[in-house]
Structures are given as structure tokens and as C-alpha cells.
Amino acid sequence: MAQHGTRARPRRTEAAPPPFVEPELATLVDAPPEGAAWIHETKYDGYRCLLAIGGGDVICYTRRGHDWTDRFASLVEPARKLPVESALIDGEVMVLDEAGRSNFALMQNALKTGAPLVYVAFDLLWLDGEDLRDLPLIERKRRLRAVLGRRRNGPLRFSEHLEGRSADILERLCAAGYEGIVSKRKNAPYRSGRGQHWLKIKCTKRQEFVVGGWSPSRHGRSFGSLLIGYFERGRLVYAGRVGTGFDEARLASLGAELARLASAECPFEAVPRSVARSAHWVEPKLVAEIDFAELTRDGLVRQGVFVGLRSDKPARSVRFERPRRVAGR
Numbered sequence: 001m002a003q004h005g006t007r008a009r010p011r012r013t014e015a016a017p018p019p020f021v022e023p024e025l026a027t028l029v030d031a032p033p034e035g036a037a038w039i040h041e042t043k044y045d046g047y048r049c050l051l052a053i054g055g056g057d058v059i060c061y062t063r064r065g066h067d068w069t070d071r072f073a074s075l076v077e078p079a080r081k082l083p084v085e086s087a088l089i090d091g092e093v094m095v096l097d098e099a100g101r102s103n104f105a106l107m108q109n110a111l112k113t114g115a116p117l118v119y120v121a122f123d124l125l126w127l128d129g130e131d132l133r134d135l136p137l138i139e140r141k142r143r144l145r146a147v148l149g150r151r152r153n154g155p156l157r158f159s160e161h162l163e164g165r166s167a168d169i170l171e172r173l174c175a176a177g178y179e180g181i182v183s184k185r186k187n188a189p190y191r192s193g194r195g196q197h198w199l200k201i202k203c204t205k206r207q208e209f210v211v212g213g214w215s216p217s218r219h220g221r222s223f224g225s226l227l228i229g230y231f232e233r234g235r236l237v238y239a240g241r242v243g244t245g246f247d248e249a250r251l252a253s254l255g256a257e258l259a260r261l262a263s264a265e266c267p268f269e270a271v272p273r274s275v276a277r278s279a280h281w282v283e284p285k286l287v288a289e290i291d292f293a294e295l296t297r298d299g300l301v302r303q304g305v306f307v308g309l310r311s312d313k314p315a316r317s318v319r320f321e322r323p324r325r326v327a328g329r
Contacts, residue, residue, distance in 0.1 A: 017052035018088040018126040020065045021133075022192035026200035030323040032166035032183050033199060039138070039161040040169050043180040043200055044120055045102040046094030047312055051119065053079050054086030060093075062312045074117050078155045082147055085128045089144065090190075091121035091159070101177055104289060108308045121148060122159035125190060133190040137197075140190065174203035199326070204291055206307070210315045211286040212236055212267040213279045214258055215243075222255025226306065227271070227279060228288060230320045235269040236284055239299065239320070245291075245306030254309075258282050287313050 032040065048063040049072065058079045060072040069076060072093055094102035095110045096118055110117060124144035125133055132140050141161070148158040162169045162181070170181050180202040188197040209228035217224035225243030229236045246254065261282040271279065287310045293303035 015055045015085040015129075017054040017057050017059050018086055020050065020052070020061045021088060021125055022065070023048060023050060023063050023090055024123075024190055024192060024198055025063075025194040026182050026198035027194055027196060028321050028323045029199045029201060029326050031326050032170050032181060032201045033326055034166055037185055037187070038166065038183045039186045040166050040181050040183050041122055041159050041161050042173060042178060043182050043202070044092040044094055044159075045104045045179045046092045046107050049091060049093045049119065050125075051075070051079055051087075051089040051091065051121070053082060053084060053089070056080065064312065064314075066312070068312075071111055072117060072119075074114070075119050075155055079119075082156070084147060086126065087124065087128070087147065088126035089121045089147075090123035090125060091119050093117055093119050099177065102179075104308050116155065118155055118157060120157050120159045123190060135189065136187040137184055137190070138186040170201055170203070179203060179206070205294060206289065206291040207321050208287050208310055208313060208318050209239055209290050209301075210236060210284045210318050211258075211282060211288050212238070212284045213281040215241060215275070215278055216280070221246075222251045223258060223280075226254075226288060227268070227275065228290060228301065228304070229268055229284075230318050231316060232319065236267050237299075237320075238268040238271050238275075240296075240301040240304060241275065242288070242290055242292075242301065242304035242306050244304070250306070257286060257309075261285055285315050287311075287315050287318055 050061040052059040052061060058069065058076045059067060060069045060075060062068050095106040095115065097103040097106060109115065121144055124140045127143060132143065145158050148156060150158060166183060173181060180200060183199045185197045191197065209230055211226050212229050213227035214223040215225045215227065225241040227241055229239045263281045263283050266276065266281050267284040289307040289310055290301065291305045291307055292301040296302050
């Protein structure tokens with residue numbers, strides 16, 4: 001098991017992979033910030049990954065410090081060839097669709113089939129024994145660009161920031177089918193955990209929910225809809241049903257997962273009687289990415305669409321993410 005980094009920041013001189021560092025996370029807000037203090041990047045739709053390189057070794061860490069090098073094996077050799085003695089790079093592993101957009105559903109299939117992966121790097125934490133986290137973001141990105149070059153093809157790519165008004169950038173990316181943008185203070189240091197230096201703005205209401213059960217299908221499918229929720233004060237709050245977004249392969253694989261996690265007890269704090277009457281319960285361990293239109297007055301997901309399962313996040317960490325209002329608006 002990978003060990004999490006600490007706040008101690010010794011200078012490393014040996015050419016070995018740097019230790020895992022808890023990544024910086026973005027806070028969800030209702031609109032992008034404006035002004036020269038911010039730069040804006042595309043929000044990618046994949047798995048967060050810290051790439052640790054050194055001494056001929058490459059380790060792919062998830063956002064929680066798990067070693068997923070075997071799952072991201074196609075990235076190891078390209079990373080090993082980078083012109084560094086040691087480095088710790090922050091970025092996103094993804095699969096691109098025909099239009100060049102990251103696609104989480106395709107990512108799910110790629111992890112099973114071994115299809116090519118793309119790693120888009122957006123930050124550099126360590127380089128050749130030097131801890132860069134206290135440097136301004138714009139300087140870290142400059143050094144990262146020097147390592148990667150302006151690669152637009154291949155498995156390792158540099159994440160360029162986007163020019164223009166943030167509202168215009170967001171509108172343009174949303175119209176093109178992207179997930180959103182991440183706005184970052186260009187002179188801020190790198191700080192682990194969720195803070196105000198990185199802000200994310202989504203094109204749609206989309207986030208993770210925990211699967212707590214399922215409703216049967218009227219058409220002979222493995223299930224009709226998933227019963228989803230999120231944790232609040234240690235209790236699983238019911239957030240509605242999701243019955244679309246499943247192809248035959250997903251129905252089969254999810255049906256098998258639901259059967260494996262079958263439980264006699266309802267995991268939710270409360271469920272409407274009309275739903276509970278025919279529900280089948282499961283242990284609340286599966287985390288599903290759900291795209292939805294809005295929440296009803298009762299706090300239930302409306303027009304929810306299943307996007308995929310997330311195996312990089314424990315169910316107990318799933319909270320309902322409410323966007324904050326950007327200061328000055």
C-alpha cells in the first residue's frame with residue numbers, strides 16, 4: 001500500500017521516484033472567476049493520477065495514494081523516457097472519443113480491455129530532487145512544459161491553459177460537449193486538499209453517488225434502476241433512482257456486482273414507501289458517476305443518467321457537492 005506524503009519537505013537528491021503527495025483538489029463553484037489572477041484549464045473526465053518517476057521506476061498513484069501502475073501500464077514506458085532524473089507529475093488519465101474529448105464511459109472499457117490511455121499533465125510537484133510546491137503555479141507549469149514539450153499527440157500531453165474571459169471559455173467548452181473548466185490562481189503554491197486556489201465549474205450537474213439498492217425491471221433486464229444516495233453525518237441519504245445510461249454490457253456487469261453485494265437491510269436513512277416496496281438492497285460500496293438535470297424540492301435527482309462506476313473513491317467519502325457562490329458576484 002502506498003504511504004501518504006507528509007508536510008515535511010526534504011530535498012531529494014537520489015534518482016528515485018518521489019513519495020506520494022496528497023493532491024490539490026478544486027472546490028465546486030457556481031460561476032468561473034474573472035481577472036488576471038486566474039488561468040483556466042479544461043476539466044477532464046477520467047482518473048486523477050500522480051506520476052512518480054525515478055531510477056528507472058514509474059509509479060502511478062491514484063488521488064488517495066493507491067498504486068494503479070498495473071492498470072495504467074501503457075503509460076509506464078512513455079513516462080520512463082521523459083528527460084528527468086526524478087519527477088512527480090499531477091494530471092488525469094483518460095480515454096478520448098472521436099472528437100478528442102475525454103470520455104469516462106470509454107475509460108471504463110479501456111481499463112478492462114487494455115485500450116490506449118492518454119495522460120494529460122497539468123502540474124509538476126518535484127523535479128530532479130527539488131520540491132516545487134512552493135513555487136507559483138505558472139512557474140511550475142513552465143517547468144512542466146519544458147519536460148513534456150508541446151505534445152498534442154501520444155500518451156503523455158501537456159495541459160495548456162486557455163486564453164480569454166472565463167465565462168466565454170466555459171460557454172465554448174460546454175457547447176462543444178466538454179465537462180467544464182478548472183480555474184486556478186496562477187501565482188498560488190501547490191497545497192494538498194481542497195481549497196480556494198483551484199475552482200471547478202461544471203457544464204452540467206454531475207457528481208458521484210453511492211448505490212444502495214435497485215428496483216426490478218419490467219422488461220427482463222438485470223435491474224430497472226439504481227437507488228442512489230450520499231453520506232451526510234455518517235448516514236446514507238436517499239437521492240432517487242437512475243434508470244438510463246446502461247447498455248447491455250453495463251447491465252450485465254452491474255447486475256453481477258449488485259448480486260454480489262446483496263443485503264437484507266436497507267442502507268438508507270429513509271426511502272419512500274413506494275420505492276421500498278419493490279426494492280432490493282445492497283451493501284453501500286459502489287460509487288456511481290451520475291449526470292442529472294436538477295434536484296427536486298425533495299432533494300431527489302431528476303433525469304439522472306448513469307455514466308460509470310468509480311473504483312478510485314471509497315463510498316464513505318461521497319458527499320453531495322453543492323456549488324459555492326464566487327466572491328464578488
